[in-house]
Structures are given as C-alpha cells and as structure tokens.
Amino acid sequence: MDLLEYMRSQNDMTQAEWERTFEEEAKEILVLLAGGSGAGKMNGFWDVSHYFIAYVDCQTGALHTGDGRIVYPVSDEESDAGGILDRFRREAVYRLKARKRIPHKIPEGVTASSQNQFLIVEVLEEDAPCPALEEVLAEYRRPVVLNDEELGELSLDKDLDMFEGGISWRGEDIDISLEVDSSSEDTWTAAVAAMKQMMTDQDRWDRDMRAFAARELTQLACEWRESADEEVPEITEESFAQRIELTSIAMDPDGSFSAYFDDDDMFFGHCVVVYGTLADGVASAVMAG
Known part of the structure; x- marks a missing residue:
C-alpha cells in the first residue's frame, strides 16, 4: 500500500x-x-x-x-x-x-x-x-544553536523540527529555515550542507527561480491585474521576474526546497512560492497565502 x-x-x-x-x-x-x-x-x-x-x-x-x-x-x-x-x-x-x-x-x-x-x-x-x-522537559527547554561560518547562527525550534536563521542572498537579507529531525543530528548536518550548496550558486538559482515563476504565473498575474480597482502597470514575464522579491528559503536534508517571494502586489499581497530540489532544479511555482 x-x-x-x-x-x-x-x-x-x-x-x-x-x-x-x-x-x-x-x-x-x-x-x-x-x-x-x-x-x-x-x-x-x-x-x-x-x-x-x-x-x-x-x-x-x-x-x-x-x-x-x-x-x-x-x-x-x-x-x-x-x-x-x-x-x-x-x-x-x-x-x-x-x-x-x-x-x-x-x-x-x-x-x-x-x-x-x-x-x-x-x-x-x-x-x-x-x-x-x-528532567526530559528541562533538556527539551535547553536552547540548541548551531553556528556556521557561512549560515551564521541557527536556532532550533523543537516544536517545528526546524532551525531558523538569516543569510545574505545576493546582497539582501533573507530568512532561512532548515527542516530537520530534532533528534537526529545527521539531518542537521545534511540540511546545513544543502543550504550552503544552494548559496554557493545563488546567482544561478535566483535567476532560474525567477524565470520559472514568471513563465508559470505571468498570465495569472495579468488576470488579477484586470480586476484591480485602479490602473496598474502592464505585467510581462520580464517585469514579473524583476518585481518578485525573495524573502525566505526552507531547505530539507535531502535538498528539497521551497523559496518564498513577495509578490509586489501583483496578487494583491499573496506570495509566490517556488519548489524544487538541488538535484533536479526548479519543479513548480504557485501563488499562495
């Protein structure tokens, strides 16, 4: 089954x-x-x-x-x-x-x-x-912090099984979250390595994510534009890719990721989410929120 x-x-x-x-x-x-x-x-x-x-x-x-x-x-x-x-x-x-x-x-x-x-x-x-x-509760409440030379300080949210922190992505500050198994340090190591791998080639990933989202969602953004109460600029694939702003990346130990972009009000405050894997590249993009 x-x-x-x-x-x-x-x-x-x-x-x-x-x-x-x-x-x-x-x-x-x-x-x-x-x-x-x-x-x-x-x-x-x-x-x-x-x-x-x-x-x-x-x-x-x-x-x-x-x-x-x-x-x-x-x-x-x-x-x-x-x-x-x-x-x-x-x-x-x-x-x-x-x-x-x-x-x-x-x-x-x-x-x-x-x-x-x-x-x-x-x-x-x-x-x-x-x-x-x-005693178990006292240990559970003990803060767990990872310090990495590239990713900085990452704090573990044990309820969510997630390390949280922030990095500089192409000169801009964004949030990152590493989704792990709190009880397995192997998943911590794998998630950190995956995030660092993505950072190493961030210019390409940024370009690919924006281009994919633009191809998938520009037509939908144009439909939303038609329902706006006021006149707004025309939306093309090129302008869509330029307008969205990366705010956070969630990374799994296996290299699967979700990247969240601000929509610059093209979807009236919703967000754009791009999904993919480090091995296979960008796979999908949706309007969400």
Whole structure:
C-alpha cells in the first residue's frame, strides 16, 4: 500500500473502526506534552492529537522517550463549537488512563509518531509530579544553536523540527529555515550542507527561480491585474521576474526546497512560492497565502 492509499484508508474509518486500532486494555501512563496539536477530519468524527516527547508506564516505571501522540475523537458539533485543541496544555505532565495503538505496517513517509499513539480513556491528573519527565522537559527547554561560518547562527525550534536563521542572498537579507529531525543530528548536518550548496550558486538559482515563476504565473498575474480597482502597470514575464522579491528559503536534508517571494502586489499581497530540489532544479511555482 502506498502513502496515498494508506491515508485514504485511515480517513475512511468510522469512529468504531478507528477505536479498534487500539488495544482493548487501558494502561496508566504519565505523559509529557510538547510539540503542538492538530485535528483531522475522519469518517463522521474528528481525530484530535496532542503531541508528546516522552511518557512513563506507571505499571513498570519505564521511561519511554520519542515523539508520540495522545488522541481522542470529537464530533462535528464539538468541532464546530471551537476550542477542541485547548483541552491540554503544552509542556505539562498528565496522568492518563489510555489504550495504546496496535502496531501495524506503515508506508514510507508516515511519521513515527503516528505509530506511537494512546487513545485517552480518562484524564486522572494534570501537572502530575514525575522527576523523570521533569528532567526530559528541562533538556527539551535547553536552547540548541548551531553556528556556521557561512549560515551564521541557527536556532532550533523543537516544536517545528526546524532551525531558523538569516543569510545574505545576493546582497539582501533573507530568512532561512532548515527542516530537520530534532533528534537526529545527521539531518542537521545534511540540511546545513544543502543550504550552503544552494548559496554557493545563488546567482544561478535566483535567476532560474525567477524565470520559472514568471513563465508559470505571468498570465495569472495579468488576470488579477484586470480586476484591480485602479490602473496598474502592464505585467510581462520580464517585469514579473524583476518585481518578485525573495524573502525566505526552507531547505530539507535531502535538498528539497521551497523559496518564498513577495509578490509586489501583483496578487494583491499573496506570495509566490517556488519548489524544487538541488538535484533536479526548479519543479513548480504557485501563488499562495
């Protein structure tokens, strides 16, 4: 089963089918929440997730570190009422009775945290004391900074799995983000190397990204121009390529990148995003935002 088929099969589950993917017996755990939250529309209900970075099995006392999720279903009515992501606080320890996800085969591209899930049966305690998890939290809060001679200072946002910083690109300051696995320093090294490779040939990349975006989006920009309330200059591929302004680049360890350009109001304040890889060049360009 490929990734798309897998995602469709998950989203097609009813609530009863989804709950059967968890063990029948509930266990008591202490869980440290960090890394955000989210909700996905399923077949007749919403799957709400809050991310954790460690938990303790209360029966054995064993500490388990690694990304995971506590999950629970909510109805469409509850979702429409709002606030479904406000039930739990980040960087807090909760004592829960919960059912562990039954291990199953997943295709490449599915995050490990999707396997490491607990379905909440009952919330037993908030701000539960747990020295082991308090140590994990202290380490999680410790700032992680990379200093590179070319890229400068890069700070790790552990919730987003992303190093953030800024560079000079053809004489102008832009933001950069390196999307990594916080727990794998190999991905840090690879993302830094990929960004530096792009910087080495920045004149060519800048030219190629602008030219590709102009070819793909000039006609759309002309259509938007026709709906403007005031008279605006004619847009050609040449002027489009000159007017857009690079503001940031997001780089993956494998050399995939997203480059974000200011649209100079050609799309009334939306942005232009160019996608590609260092190996194969620019692949697509869209208006977004």
